Amino acid sequence: MAPVILVTFAGRQKRMEILTRYVHSAMDAGIIDEWHVWDFTRSQEDHEWVTREFGPVRFMGSDAPYQSKGSVAPNQPLRLSATITNDLHIAIIPNGGGDDYFELVVGGWNNSHSALRKLPRSGLTHFDRDGVPALWMRATPGILSPGTPNQIVLNVDAAGVPSLHVNNVAIGSWSELDISAGASIMVRGGWGASLELGNVRSRIQRFVGNPNEHMPYWQAYHFYASRLQAFSDSIFLKCDDDIVYMDLEKLSDFIEFRRTNPKYVIVSANVVNNGVCAHWQQLAGSIPEAVGHFERPPGGFGGSLWQSAARANELHDYFLQTNSKHLPLPSKVIEWQERQSINFIAWLGKDLVHMALPKGDDERALTVDLPDLLNRPTAIYSDFTVSHLSFGPQEQGLALDHLIGAYDELMRSSIAA
Template sequence: MAPVILVTFAGRQKRMEILTRYIHSAMDAGIIDEWHVWDFTRSQQDHEWVTREFGPVRYMGSAAPYQSNGSIAPNQALRLGATITNDLHLAIVPNDGSDDYFELVVGGWSNSHSVLRKLPLSQLRSFDRNDVPALWSRPTPGILSPGTANQIVINVDAAGVPSLHVNNVAIGHWPELDLSAGASVMVRGGWGADLELGNVRSRIQRFVGNPNEQMPYWQAYDYYAKRLKIFSDSIFLKCDDDIVYMDLEKLSDFIEFRRTNPKYIVVSANVVNNGVCAHWQQVAGSIPVGVGHFERPPGGFGGSLWQSAERANELHDYFLQTNDKHLPLPSKVIEWTERQSINFIAWLGKDLVHMALPKGDDERALTVDLPLLLDRPTAIYSDFTVSHLSFGPQEQGLALDRLIDAYDELMRNALAA
């Protein structure tokens, strides 16, 4: 059976904690095989939470900062499988209380040289290395292979002296360094080189995108599209980090519909607080007129719900008081040819051949541009319901704390049932 991979662009802690419980339950039930959590956080506090909460780092963009990756000690080596073309950076942070760390750059300068530097800990988050002298340097032409996961081994002998081997070649040995107290090791790429760590086998994996991009999500689609051969047999789910309700009993049906209906480029869940879904929910009589009027958003984008905290509050409150937590659409499947919000969608791995998306608006690309190019519609699947907490324009005035508490209680009751 095709593996099911959930992709989530993370992550705001308070909102995502509810989703996390649902996904762990789905994974325990064998419905979801892997969870790929892409760190596109915008605050240091959220980044630290995502780092603590979600598996080992699998992939890092070339501009991503150092990420922890293990430790070394006398007679305790660290082994990595690193897919990277140049500029593999290894930060060795001694456990002796020093204010400095050692930085190994393997295959720098277009994969021609390697160096060792000593730097203050304050520079761990900085990429500026101007005027920093090297403790050690040597030519290492072609040391990193672009065609394999490079085998990196950092060893510390009984006397605390570290050494480095790359693809079974001895690169350096530094008797002047004393790591007898051990050290933690951090990794990153750099200078246009993304880094993938092939020895990560956890079912939940972290992917760290390049920071400070206004619309960074293309990085995730680009990653999967470049690995089409690996993922072509998979089924992908993608959900926002603020999905606060999920009908787990219907998730398998949604996945099966996605698998057996290849004509749709993407299939959306039936989403609470989604302009297009709300319109069809009301057409079907699932949302009474007294809750508000939910018009068909022009071209599928924006609309009064998207921009109104008051309307979102009313819709969430109505949904939370329903008995069956389901707002059916007029039919089991709504075929759609306009834009729609991609709060919870699914696509087939084989369609990654079309999904090396340009930088910019991934939602428009997936629900407008690609369907038009390929002459394949999108669809909304009525029987699988999720609830999406908020859109950006709804933030001012949304009863966030009250709603999060209510959805948290709903989640606990649903998972305990």
């Protein structure tokens, strides 16, 4: 059976903790096989939470900062499988405190040289190396292969002397370094080279995107599209980090519908607080006029719900008070030809051949431009309900604490049941 991979662009801790419980429950039930959490956080506090909460790092953009990757000690080497074209950076941070660390650059200078530097620990947080002399450097032409994962072994002998092998080639050994007490290891790419780490077995994996990009999500689609052979048999789910309700009993049905209906480019869940879904929910009589009028958003984008915290509050409160926790659409499947919000969607791995999205608006690309190019519609699946907390314009005036508290209570009762 095709593996099911959930992709989430993370992450705001206060909003994402509820989703985390639902996903863990779905994974425990065998409905979801892997969770890929992409760190597109905007605050250091959220970045630290994502780093602590989610699995080992698998991928880092070329501008991503150092990430922890194990340790070394005498006769306890570190082994890495690293897919990277140039500029693999390895930080060796000796145990026992101290103000400095050592930085190995493998395949720097356009994959022509490797070097060792000594830096203050503040150097772990930035890329500026101007004026920093190398303790050691040698020519290593073509040391990193672009055609296969590079096998990296950092060893420390009984005397505390580190040495490095890359693809079974001895790169260097540094007797002036004393790592007899062991060291923590961090890694990153750099200078245009992203880094993918192999041998990551965890079902929850962390992907660190390049920071400070306005619309960074193309990085995730490009990652999967450029690894089509590995992912073409998978089924992908993508959800926002602020999905605060998920009907776990219907999730398998949604996945099966996605698997057996390949004509749709993407399939959306039936989303609470989504302008297009709210329009169809009201047409079906699932949302009374007393809750508000939910018009068809022009071209599927924006609209009065998207703009209004008050309307979002009213809709969430209405949904929370329903017994069924389901707002049916007029039919089981709504075929759709316009834009829609991609709060919770699914696509087939074989369609990744079309999904190396350019930088920019991934929502428009997936729901307007790509369906038009392929002459294939999108769809909304009525029987699987999720609730999406908020859009950006709704933030001012959203009853955040009230809603998170209510959805947290619903989650606990839903999972316990």
